[in-house]
Amino acid sequence: MNGVMTTSGETIEPFGRSLFERASERALSRVGVVDVGSNSIRMVVFDGAARSPAYFYNEKVMAGLGQGLATTGKLNPEGAVRGMIALKRFAALAEGMGIKPLTCVATAAVREAEDGPAFRKAVEKETGLKLWVIDGEEEARLSAQGVLLGWPEAKGLVCDIGGNSMELAELENGKVGRRITTPLGPFRLQQIKGGQSGLRDHIREILDQAAETLGREHEQIYLVGGSWRAIARLDMERSSYPMTVLHEYRMSSQDVTQTVKWIAGQNLSELRSKLDISASRMDLVPLASQVLRQLVLSFRPKSLAVSSYGIREGLLYEQMPASLRSRDPLLEAARFSERQMARMPGFGKRLYQFLEPIYKNVGPERDRLIKAACLLHDTTWRTHPDYRADACFDNVTRANMAALSHPERVFLGLALLHRYKNSRAGSPMAPLFALLSEKEIADAEVLGKAMRFGAMFSVKDPAEAGELHFYPKKKILELKLTKIGTALLGEVAESRFNTLATALDAQPVIRAS
Numbered sequence: 001m002n003g004v005m006t007t008s009g010e011t012i013e014p015f016g017r018s019l020f021e022r023a024s025e026r027a028l029s030r031v032g033v034v035d036v037g038s039n040s041i042r043m044v045v046f047d048g049a050a051r052s053p054a055y056f057y058n059e060k061v062m063a064g065l066g067q068g069l070a071t072t073g074k075l076n077p078e079g080a081v082r083g084m085i086a087l088k089r090f091a092a093l094a095e096g097m098g099i100k101p102l103t104c105v106a107t108a109a110v111r112e113a114e115d116g117p118a119f120r121k122a123v124e125k126e127t128g129l130k131l132w133v134i135d136g137e138e139e140a141r142l143s144a145q146g147v148l149l150g151w152p153e154a155k156g157l158v159c160d161i162g163g164n165s166m167e168l169a170e171l172e173n174g175k176v177g178r179r180i181t182t183p184l185g186p187f188r189l190q191q192i193k194g195g196q197s198g199l200r201d202h203i204r205e206i207l208d209q210a211a212e213t214l215g216r217e218h219e220q221i222y223l224v225g226g227s228w229r230a231i232a233r234l235d236m237e238r239s240s241y242p243m244t245v246l247h248e249y250r251m252s253s254q255d256v257t258q259t260v261k262w263i264a265g266q267n268l269s270e271l272r273s274k275l276d277i278s279a280s281r282m283d284l285v286p287l288a289s290q291v292l293r294q295l296v297l298s299f300r301p302k303s304l305a306v307s308s309y310g311i312r313e314g315l316l317y318e319q320m321p322a323s324l325r326s327r328d329p330l331l332e333a334a335r336f337s338e339r340q341m342a343r344m345p346g347f348g349k350r351l352y353q354f355l356e357p358i359y360k361n362v363g364p365e366r367d368r369l370i371k372a373a374c375l376l377h378d379t380t381w382r383t384h385p386d387y388r389a390d391a392c393f394d395n396v397t398r399a400n401m402a403a404l405s406h407p408e409r410v411f412l413g414l415a416l417l418h419r420y421k422n423s424r425a426g427s428p429m430a431p432l433f434a435l436l437s438e439k440e441i442a443d444a445e446v447l448g449k450a451m452r453f454g455a456m457f458s459v460k461d462p463a464e465a466g467e468l469h470f471y472p473k474k475k476i477l478e479l480k481l482t483k484i485g486t487a488l489l490g491e492v493a494e495s496r497f498n499t500l501a502t503a504l505d506a507q508p509v510i511r512a513s
Contacts, residue, residue, distance in 0.1 A: 004142070004318065007111050007133045014103040014132055019319045020050060027336065028053050032099040033312040034090055036131060038066030038109035038163025038187060039280070040226060041083055043090040044312050045097060049336035052329035053316060054400050057097070061086040062280040066109030066164040070183075070191040075113045083119075084126065091127040105311060106131040107139050108164040108185065136181025140167035142314035144176040147222045149317040150247065150309040150402040152329065156220030159295060160310055161227050161288060163187040168210055170218070174325070178214055182206050184291050186227060186284035203291055207298040219302045221295065224310040227288035230281050232306045234266075235259040237275060242431040245398060247308040248405050253296045256304060260293045309402070328368060329402035334375035341379040344459070348375035354462035355450050358470045358477075358504070369408060370447060373415045377451045385420075392416035393429045410435045411444050418448020419455065422499060446503045453496040458488055465489075470504070477506040486512050 003011040019031060028050045034043045041063050048054035063086060064079040075083075087104075094102040104123075110116040111133045120131045134142070143160035148171065160167045166184040170177035184206060192202050223232070229246050236244060238259050243249075251259070263285065272282040296304070317325070339345045352374040359370055376396065383391040393413035404412070410432050417424060424430070424445075433441060458465040465485030469478040479497055481489060489497075489510070501508035 004105075004132065004134065004315070005138050007135050012132060013319075014105065014315055015319065016101045016103075019316065020321060020324055026050055026332070028316075030056060030097065030099055031316070032057075032090075032094050032097070032102045033315055034087070034102060034104040034129070035310075035312050036065070036083070036087075036104060036106040036110060038069070038107065038165070038185060039064060039284070040163075041065070041086045041090075042312070043093065043102075045094075045099060046316060049329075049332040051320070051324055051327040052333035052336070052402050053313075054333070057093070059090070059093075062278055064163070064280060066113075066162075066185070066187045068187070069109055069113055069164055070188045073113065074115045075109060075119055079109075080115075080119060084123065087123055087127050087129055091129050102129060103315065104129050104131045105142075105315065106133045107311070108136070108162055111135060112164065136165055136167055137179050139165075139311065140169040140179035140181060141176050142311045142318070143167060143224050144169040144171050144179070145314035145317040146309040146311060147171065147224065147307050147314075148174060148176075148325075149313045150307055150329065151222070151305075152325070152403060154220075154222060156222060156301070157214065157218040157299065158222045158224060158307075159228075161185060161223075161225035161291065163284070166225075166291065168214060170214060171222070180210060180213060182210060186287040186291075189287045189291070199287075199290065200294070203294045204298070207291075207294050211298040214299075216299055218299060221299065221301045221304045222307045223292075223304055224307050226281055227284050228292070229306060229308070230277050230285050231259065231263070231289055231292060233275055233277065234263055234271065234285070237271065238262045242434060243397065243406055243409075245406065245409070246306050247402075249306045250406075251304045251306075253301060253304070256292055256296050260289045263289050330372050330404050331368060331375070333399075333401050334372040337379050338375045341382075343378055343381055347455075347461075348377060350461045350463065351377065351451060351454050354454050354457075354468065357468045358446075358450060360470075366443075369412055369415075373412055373419075373447055374451060376412075376416060377419050377455055380416075389417045389419075389421035390427065390429065392420060393427075397429070397432060407435045407440070411440055414441065414444035415447040415451070418445050419451040420448075422449070422452075442503075446500070449496070449500045449503045453493065453500050456496065457493050458485070470506070472504075472506070475506045476509055477501040477504055478509040478511065481510065481512045483513060 003013050005011055030047050032045045040060050042060040045057035046053035047056035063083040065075050065083050067076040124130050144158040147154050147158050154171050158169045162185050164185040164187050166182045169179035192199050232246055232249050268282050338348050352371050380388055380391045396413040397409045454462050465488045466479050466481040498508045
């Protein structure tokens with residue numbers, strides 16, 4: 001990998017070592033990253049699947065380092081004190097977790113402030129942490145790479161908003177293209193004179209120029225940053241959206257326009273308490289919403305998608321070899337979960353192979369969900385049987401999994417629910433089913449009942465017990481038993497096979513060898 005370029009012009013390897021020494025590596029050793037932004041300072045410790053790292057630890061402090069920077073040219077004094085306290089704590093936490101080095105990247109506030117270099121020196125002296133300061137274009141590049149970690153096929157424009165700046169970068173064919181930085185962070189916008197009309201003109205001028213530079217042909221905009229996530233949460237509230245997972249939440253241009261107008265008429269203090277949004281974050285929402293409104297007008301995207309991944313994930317992606325980047329994040333996360341949590345790791349692949357005859361003609365998008373479901377089918381076995389079905393659904397719909405849209409989350413969750421339970425009647429998860437079509441609900445039920453049969457038909461490998469054959473035109477589901485399978489097919493297994501056939505609208509046929 002090329003490494004990260006700092007404002008001093010040096011190229012550094014921020015982790016001090018290679019994280020992925022072998023292309024075949026599946027798991028990530030614990031890695032800590034601190035992002036020192038203009039508004040927040042966040043420490044994240046990654047662990048889990050190498051291609052789809054999970055958050056072992058995640059803590060944020062709204063220090064407000066960049067508050068007032070546009071006026072004073074210096075870091076906010078109170079923010080600097082809060083930031084130092086946070087970084088001391090993070091250094092101590094990293095020491096306790098055995099994480100060395102703790103990688104720290106600083107962005108707009110530290111790079112632009114007159115006393116930024118002094119703050120860096122003080123941090124290193126008091127905590128031992130070295131802040132790597134990056135410029136706006138490098139910030140844009142890393143944020144875009146973070147989006148690629150979550151969306152391997154991402155194509156469009158990445159927009160990362162911070163307290164003092166907003167970065168834009170193009171994504172296409174797995175690569176970051178042109179990128180720019182703009183002074184559109186809410187802290188900086190607080191200093192714009194001329195009232196609302198002056199603010200609107202200022203934002204419009206900058207974003208129209210950005211559109212001239214980067215083009216207006218981007219159908220998709222990926223939104224990175226806490227202010228965007230807060231607005232997305234407000235959009236969910238306005239539209240009574242049934243899920244609260246922000247990653248991969250999508251809004252149309254019309255949604256944005258309606259939500260910005262709606263926000264202007266709301267009591268934000270009451271909404272903040274209801275939705276658990278911090279006061280410091282909510283204070284920036286009105287300004288950020290004006291930027292988002294103009295972003296839509298200037299670039300005219302068809303859709304906007306929220307990304308929880310940004311600079312921190314981009315640093316990991318920076319080190320990944322091409323062979324690792326090409327893996328499916330969803331399947332890698334599912335494989336890791338199976339290895340950690342299933343009773344018989346490896347059975348998921350055999351279960352998928354056993355059920356393949358039912359799914360000969362599905363496309364790649366559905367096929368990957370079937371594979372993921374089979375890998376995850378036994379990962380909640382420790383849960384009490386009365387709650388196992390709902391636990392499956394809840395885990396998948398809320399899990400930190402990448403490359404998984406909200407409807408796909410619900411499809412996967414519903415399939416796993418039916419792996420443990422024939423009926424979904426009365427499920428507390430029912431409001432989320434509205435994200436699926438009737439056919440998708442039926443397909444998820446079939447998959448769940450297929451796994452329900454296959455998972456108990458044979459403990460070691462269903463293929464040793466028999467073969468499935470599905471003839472959709474004849475409406476026949478056939479099970480050809482081996483000698484082992486004849487002994488294994490008891491009353492319960494046969495009942496589950498018949499239930500699967502009914503779900504497929506087929507006649508069950510069992511043949512012994």
